[in-house]
Amino acid sequence: xxxxxxxxxxxxxxxxxxxxxxxxxxxxxxxxxxxxxxxxxxxxxxxxxxxxxxxxxxxxxxxxxxxxxxxxxxxxxxxxxxxxxxxxxxxxxxxxxxxxxxxxxxxxxxxxxxxxxxxxxxxxxxxxxxxxxxxxxxxxxxxxxxxxxxxxxxxxxxxxxx
Numbered sequence: 292x293x294x295x296x297x298x299x300x301x302x303x304x305x306x307x308x309x310x311x312x313x314x315x316x317x318x319x320x321x322x323x324x325x326x327x328x329x330x331x332x333x334x335x336x337x338x339x340x341x342x343x344x345x346x347x348x349x350x351x352x353x354x355x356x357x358x359x360x361x362x363x364x365x366x367x368x369x370x371x372x373x374x375x376x377x378x379x380x381x382x383x384x385x386x387x388x389x390x391x392x393x394x395x396x397x398x399x400x401x402x403x404x405x406x407x408x409x410x411x412x413x414x415x416x417x418x419x420x421x422x423x424x425x426x427x428x429x430x431x432x433x434x435x436x437x438x439x440x441x442x443x444x445x446x447x448x449x450x451x452x453x
């Protein structure tokens with residue numbers, strides 16, 4: 292009874308989570324700590340987070356930006372994922388490498404890749420947008436080449452310097 296009353300009084304309360312942008316075989320692309328918010332009861336949101344079916348607002352970052360949960364791959368409860376250090380985390384008895392996702396990539400909807408980066412003498416991995424597919428499309432010769440300007444009947448006029 293008391294749990295029901297607490298849920299009823301604190302529906303706007305957020306649930307502490309980790310925000311994971313992408314999960315690879317051995318790497319978690321981690322945005323950081325966040326809060327799962329919404330108007331549902333806390334107990335229902337907690338169950339949805341446990342099942343991986345939570346849909347709703349996620350508050351994240353220093354500026355407490357609110358983004359939709361669909362932008363992220365995984366939202367584990369804060370006590371379920373243990374950060375060992377800046378480079379490793381443990382979840383469900385399994386260790387993952389951690390690659391930190393900068394704020395500019397939180398809305399990116401393509402794949403991320405991880406690059407090592409030194410900061411204050413410490414080695415960290417940072418995630419970046421994988422633009423290899425886009426780059427490949429721009430460098431590949433296409434079947435439809437752009438016609439020359441003379442092909443459509445127009446040509447540049449000779450410059451008159453008089």
